[in-house]
Amino acid sequence: MSKIFYVTSNPGKFAEAKLVLSPLNPEQIHIDIPEVQGAPNDIILEKAKSVEKLIDEPFIVEDVTFEMEALNGFPGPYIKDFLYSVNDTGLYELARKYQNFRVSTTCYAAYCVPGKSITVKTGTLSGQLVPAKGDTKHGKRSYNSVFQPEGFEKTFGQMSLEEHASISHRAKALNQIKPLLI
DSSP states (O other): OOOOEEEOSOHHHHHHHHHHTTTSOOEEEOOOOOOOOSOHHHHHHHHHHHHHTTOOSOEEEEEEEEEEGGGTTTEETTHHHHHHHHHHHHHHHHHHHHTOOEEEEEEEEEEEETTTEEEEEEEEEEEEEOSOOOOOOSSSSOSTTTEEETTOSSOGGGSOHHHHHHHSHHHHHHHHHHHHHO
């Protein structure tokens, strides 16, 4: 494959995706995509269809959910807006009120060849909310400082980009797409 676009306005997400998809060397493209509401699979398919109308090259687009067990899976796909309201420390404080710190995060990644196919793959990582540690973020708002993956002593916020990219939910989804790109 000669060229693959990665659709995101978030430089942190792209840096991680570029590491995972190495040596394919994806190119970042910023397209404002309408944020639809609904089930995660419906959201990612709508995102892919929206982008497909705008570019005629193969691309990957993603959406992330963050499920808090204490809130029966909320905020789910609405994590971005939720973080703007309560920040990362607010997530932890909310879990603390319920004394249930179990969470999972899922990346829904869609690979699209315009006019031909859309393939969706997912990667999920379970963990727990902890008091904020570390300052590595993806975007203006992030749960990295309070999300500690299961089996690790560090939060995402304490991990290097390389560490993070080797275990993340995004890596799990993109590693399933990578064979389709070769």
